[in-house]
Amino acid sequence: MEKLLEIRSLSVDFRTPRGRVRALREVSMVVPKGKIIGVVGESGSGKSTLIWTIMRLLAVNGTVENGEILFDGGNVLEFDDNRLKGFRGEKVSMVFQDPMTSQSPVLDYRSQFTDILYRRTEMSRRERLGKAIKMMNRVGIPDSEKRIYQYPHHFSGGMRQRAGIAMALLMDPSLLIADEPTTALDVTMEAQIIHLIREARSEFGSTVMLVSHNLGLIAELCDEIVVMYAGEIVEHADAHDIFFDAKHPYTKALIACNPALDLEMEGQFPTIPGDVPDLHQSPAGCVFAPRCAFSDETCSKERPAYSISAGKHSEVVDHSVRCHLYCPDKGGKTKHDLTALSLNAAADRTRSEIAHCDEADELLSIQDLRVRFPTMGRIKALAEGVDDPFIDAVYEVSLGLRAGETLGLVGESGSGKTTLGRAIIGLNGVHSGSIKFKGSELVGLSQNQYRKVRRDVAMMFQDPVGSLSPRRTVGQLLTEPFLIHGIEKGSQRDQAARLCEMVSLPANFLSRYPHELSGGQARRVGVARALALNPALIVADEPTAGLDVSVQGEILNLMLDMQAAHGLGFLLISHNLPVIRHVCDKLAIMYLGRIVEYGDCEQVFRNPAHPYSQALVRGTPQPDPTRRRQLVSIEGEVPSLSNRPGGCEFHTRCPYSGERCKYLVPEPSLLADGRTVRCHNPLAE
Amino acid sequence: MAANSFDRPMRPAMEKWHLFFRNGQGVLGLILVALFFASAIFAPWLATHDPTKLDIPVRLAGPSLDHWLGTDQLGRDTYSRVLYGGRVALQVAAIGVSTSLLIGLALGMIAGYGPRWLDNALLLVFDTIRSFPTIVLSLAAVSLLGPSLNLILAVVIVTSIPGYARLARTSTLALKNSEFILAERSLGAGSTRTLAHHVMPNVIGPLLILAAMDIPVVVTIEAGLSFLGLGVLPPTASWGTILNEGYLVIRTSPWPVVAGGVPLVLATLGFTLLGEALRDVFDPKLRSQR
Numbered sequence: 001m002e003k004l005l006e007i008r009s010l011s012v013d014f015r016t017p018r019g020r021v022r023a024l025r026e027v028s029m030v031v032p033k034g035k036i037i038g039v040v041g042e043s044g045s046g047k048s049t050l051i052w053t054i055m056r057l058l059a060v061n062g063t064v065e066n067g068e069i070l071f072d073g074g075n076v077l078e079f080d081d082n083r084l085k086g087f088r089g090e091k092v093s094m095v096f097q098d099p100m101t102s103q104s105p106v107l108d109y110r111s112q113f114t115d116i117l118y119r120r121t122e123m124s125r126r127e128r129l130g131k132a133i134k135m136m137n138r139v140g141i142p143d144s145e146k147r148i149y150q151y152p153h154h155f156s157g158g159m160r161q162r163a164g165i166a167m168a169l170l171m172d173p174s175l176l177i178a179d180e181p182t183t184a185l186d187v188t189m190e191a192q193i194i195h196l197i198r199e200a201r202s203e204f205g206s207t208v209m210l211v212s213h214n215l216g217l218i219a220e221l222c223d224e225i226v227v228m229y230a231g232e233i234v235e236h237a238d239a240h241d242i243f244f245d246a247k248h249p250y251t252k253a254l255i256a257c258n259p260a261l262d263l264e265m266e267g268q269f270p271t272i273p274g275d276v277p278d279l280h281q282s283p284a285g286c287v288f289a290p291r292c293a294f295s296d297e298t299c300s301k302e303r304p305a306y307s308i309s310a311g312k313h314s315e316v317v318d319h320s321v322r323c324h325l326y327c328p329d330k331g332g333k334t335k336h337d338l339t340a341l342s343l344n345a346a347a348d349r350t351r352s353e354i355a356h357c358d359e360a361d362e363l364l365s366i367q368d369l370r371v372r373f374p375t376m377g378r379i380k381a382l383a384e385g386v387d388d389p390f391i392d393a394v395y396e397v398s399l400g401l402r403a404g405e406t407l408g409l410v411g412e413s414g415s416g417k418t419t420l421g422r423a424i425i426g427l428n429g430v431h432s433g434s435i436k437f438k439g440s441e442l443v444g445l446s447q448n449q450y451r452k453v454r455r456d457v458a459m460m461f462q463d464p465v466g467s468l469s470p471r472r473t474v475g476q477l478l479t480e481p482f483l484i485h486g487i488e489k490g491s492q493r494d495q496a497a498r499l500c501e502m503v504s505l506p507a508n509f510l511s512r513y514p515h516e517l518s519g520g521q522a523r524r525v526g527v528a529r530a531l532a533l534n535p536a537l538i539v540a541d542e543p544t545a546g547l548d549v550s551v552q553g554e555i556l557n558l559m560l561d562m563q564a565a566h567g568l569g570f571l572l573i574s575h576n577l578p579v580i581r582h583v584c585d586k587l588a589i590m591y592l593g594r595i596v597e598y599g600d601c602e603q604v605f606r607n608p609a610h611p612y613s614q615a616l617v618r619g620t621p622q623p624d625p626t627r628r629r630q631l632v633s634i635e636g637e638v639p640s641l642s643n644r645p646g647g648c649e650f651h652t653r654c655p656y657s658g659e660r661c662k663y664l665v666p667e668p669s670l671l672a673d674g675r676t677v678r679c680h681n682p683l684a685e
Numbered sequence: 686m687a688a689n690s691f692d693r694p695m696r697p698a699m700e701k702w703h704l705f706f707r708n709g710q711g712v713l714g715l716i717l718v719a720l721f722f723a724s725a726i727f728a729p730w731l732a733t734h735d736p737t738k739l740d741i742p743v744r745l746a747g748p749s750l751d752h753w754l755g756t757d758q759l760g761r762d763t764y765s766r767v768l769y770g771g772r773v774a775l776q777v778a779a780i781g782v783s784t785s786l787l788i789g790l791a792l793g794m795i796a797g798y799g800p801r802w803l804d805n806a807l808l809l810v811f812d813t814i815r816s817f818p819t820i821v822l823s824l825a826a827v828s829l830l831g832p833s834l835n836l837i838l839a840v841v842i843v844t845s846i847p848g849y850a851r852l853a854r855t856s857t858l859a860l861k862n863s864e865f866i867l868a869e870r871s872l873g874a875g876s877t878r879t880l881a882h883h884v885m886p887n888v889i890g891p892l893l894i895l896a897a898m899d900i901p902v903v904v905t906i907e908a909g910l911s912f913l914g915l916g917v918l919p920p921t922a923s924w925g926t927i928l929n930e931g932y933l934v935i936r937t938s939p940w941p942v943v944a945g946g947v948p949l950v951l952a953t954l955g956f957t958l959l960g961e962a963l964r965d966v967f968d969p970k971l972r973s974q975r
Contacts, residue, residue: 425871447875454873461871467864471886484874529872 003070004175004207005031005054010067012049012058019280023049023062024231031175032316036201036208038222038239040215040254042548043519044276046231047211051177055088071175089116093168097180099160103152109136109163110148116170132170138203139166139196156637157413158189162196169200176200177209182217186412186575187619188634194220194621213548215258216621219243220628224317227251230277230287235321239625240313247321250288257549258623259578268560269553269582275518286324299324362439363537363569364401364424369394369433371416371423371593375642391641393419395593397433401586403536404563406570408584408601410577410616414638416593417573418462421539424571425459426450437537455485458530460540464522464547468514474500474525475510481532499528503558520551527558537569544579556583577620581605589613592641592649595668599675609677609684611654648680656681711962717955721948725771734762736769737920745938755940757930763944766922771948773834773923777907778900781841786896788842789849794880794888796850797857804854811847819844819906820913827915837916841903848899849892856888890964897960901953908949924949 012024024046031037041047052058054069069076079087096102104112113132136144139162152160168176182190200206212218218225225242227235235248246252256270274291277283289299307326311319371394381389393416401407409417422428424435435442442453461467468477478496497507503524514522530538544552563570574580587601597610608614615634636653639645645652651661660680668676672685705711740760747755754763796807823840830836860866869879908925910916917923924945931941
């Protein structure tokens with residue numbers, strides 16, 4: 001095994017006003033040539049610090065305390081400026097998480113590409129351009145001769161990320177570092193990018209270091225996996241060994257928490273109790289000990305050493321793990337039966353317990369809802385002779401939700417799911433159709449009349465911290481609903497304390513500000529605030545986006561508990577299919593503002609009837625390295641709303657589309673199991 | 686209202702002051718501003734002479750035990766004139782800036798948060814006001830209504846409102862569609878509540894800085910107008926008149942210019958430092974970064 005890059009006991013500190021943060025502690029790893037190595041960890045695990053240290057791009061308050069990074073016979077940390085220039089970009093290049101912010105918005109791709117080639121003075125301008133176009137072609141950007149003269153804002157998210165990968169590959173680097181390359185993308189785009197990275201490896205023989213929190217992505221792509229926790233590497237092994245023979249309790253917990261696991265999981269989500277430790281002091285013992293189900297006294301006092309054994313699934317890669325359980329001199333401990341690792345053993349919360357109400361109790365019923373946005377001013381439209389200066393964000397949508405039920409609304413970005421959610425609570429105007437809540441019509445209510453509705457319908461927004469007013473304390477935020485609606489129920493402080501307790505936040509959080517909360521804590525405040533007035537319906541827009549998997553489980557459990565206790569109806573908007581599968585009773589799949597499939601959640605997942613549903617269901621990367629997909633499920637991207645395809649909207653990307661699909665809009669048809677689907681040739685009867 | 690019982694008890698004001706006093710520059714600013722206020726308020730007790738009393742024989746004298754900062758070209762005591770001049774400056778600065786800040790904040794938030802037509806109408810008004818040079822506007826006003834301190838104040842307020850309003854409007858527009866504002870609306874909060882409780886605290890920070898920086902500008906406007914004979918009428922002392930009269934005799938005696946200029950510089954510095962320190966203390970986000 002040839003080493004491309006070796007990191008030896010690297011320690012990095014950050015100076016902060018509250019003292020030193022030991023962000024990385026004695027991290028050692030080898031990146032072998034020609035492999036894809038995955039670095040997994042939750043937020044705060046130090047995975048970003050690691051890559052910034054490799055690139056020598058640490059923030060000014062960060063210092064390398066110890067260790068070396070060996071590359072090409074030298075220590076990267078000691079490279080002079082000249083050698084560093086050759087190292088960055090030429091030897092090692094990066095693909096960033098968000099292509100929108102990592103590409104210059106004021107330069108066209110031609111100048112961005114040729115800028116990267118500035119050190120190749122032997123190449124003429126024309127040769128450089130030719131090379132750039134060739135590379136764009138290779139990553140699957142059509143018409144690259146023309147498109148290279150366009151700017152990043154002309155490209156869609158997926159195309160932009162392709163261009164980002166092309167830029168990274170342009171100098172033929174020996175190491176490609178990809179930092180969460182698909183996190184900002186939709187499921188179908190993610191599948192395409194995974195495919196592209198795999199191709200790049202086989203075509204260019206690049207070595208890839210993939211940093212992600214997404215276990216599915218890591219399982220799809222990586223040969224070797226490094227698991228990081230709180231600034232340390234806790235386990236390093238072959239991908240198969242990690243997924244089938246994980247040793248460290250943290251790795252096991254992380255894998256168990258992933259909702260994409262194809263288990264028939266009903267009831268509670270597994271979670272990892274506790275929080276990531278405060279790294280202001282270096283922990284005396286094992287970093288994971290406070291949250292570990294197997295920890296004992298030794299764990300919290302002594303730092304475990306790496307114990308290395310031969311990998312079960314690989315002869316080349318050793319399986320090293322930093323845990324006392326596997327220390328040879330503490331042989332007695334290994335008799336723990338680790339296979340029966342119970343993570344907050346699932347309490348049986350069966351769905352039937354929740355009293356399903358009969359038809360009469362329809363909580364929310366939407367009929368033929370249409371929401372449209374103007375694309376230009378009225379006068380401009382008149383001047384330019386445009387008859388219909390509108391786009392339909394939500395088009396002929398009909399849905400129903402009963403008390404105690406959870407309806408999932410799934411679609412890629414631009415499908416109109418958020419608009420639909422906001423229309424229900426009256427934040428968006430409605431063009432036509434009807435929204436009935438508990439039998440009374442909401443469309444056409446004035447803002448004043450809507451206030452009463454908002455006592456009964458609460459909304460949770462995507463960004464856990466950003467949806468809390470930044471200058472208000474948690475206490476003020478929690479009592480706000482009572483003040484708005486003029487409800488005097490005991491003292492405000494008692495109310496806030498009660499809500500805090502309900503979502504199990506400590507009472508001293510009442511005086512904190514939103515930016516002092518972690519994502520999970522802020523989300524708890526959001527849940528508490530949504531529940532403050534005992535609403536009947538909660539519209540939750542991506543309630544777990546931006547949360548780590550271990551926290552995601554906690555929030556979902558909390559929401560399910562609240563639903564069971566109060567008989568709430570939930571409308572859950574998400575692009576995360578695994579979560580939806582575990583939580584929802586009914587599922588609606590949206591594409592370009594239309595519902596293409598609507599029905600029982602489990603049925604849709606088992607046997608999707610619409611080709612788009614099928615693509616979404618199959619598109620989720622599974623945390624299982626033996627089930628790597630060979631083919632991309634659907635090609636292309638979501639068309640723009642202003643350019644709605646005629647006939648069936650999906651026909652441009654549909655692998656099954658026929659002649660009829662191109663001009664005839666399919667009407668919703670009813671399947672035997674009660675699902676409705678908008679397709680001429682449904683995949684299920 | 687029993688509202689927001691969390692304001693004080695849970696996060697005591699003490700903590701904010703504690704944070705403030707850790708900031709050395711802020712304390713310096715506070716001291717300078719306090720000195721400015723004290724000297725202006727207690728001018729009658731601190732002054733050694735009547736600021737308007739002429740004493741031609743000792744004109745343009747240097748500092749002495751009797752005249753601490755010397756005398757001007759008419760033999761008036763410069764020290765006492767500086768103290769009384771501070772009163773005029775304080776009046777114009779405090780009243781002018783605070784009034785325009787409040788009006789500008791309210792109009793700006795309404796323009797940013799309200800309907801489009803209102804925004805356009807208000808912007809037109811702001812831009813119209815801004816297109817008049819301040820001096821020309823005051824000349825016109827003075828020739829119509831006659832010179833007075835109140836008129837200067839009115840001109841200062843009207844001409845500085847658009848600056849605050851535009852700043853408040855821009856920040857409000859940026860906040861208007863942020864998730865926490867949508868979240869408030871989804872809870873049923875009305876526009877007044879949203880603006881007062883959620884938009885205002887996030888918008889006011891930059892405005893306070895602008896106000897602190899505006900105070901010296903306002904003081905100079907007053908000085909300039911007084912120089913032209915359109916503001917404070919002689920023999921009333923103001924820093925502007927001291928400076929401008931001193932300028933004429935700077936070759937014979939530099940003392941009046943120094944005595945008029947130094948307090949102006951110190952007051953400017955004090956307000957600037959204080960403004961920045963207050964911003965840091967009242968913005969919880971900035972606080973955690975320090």
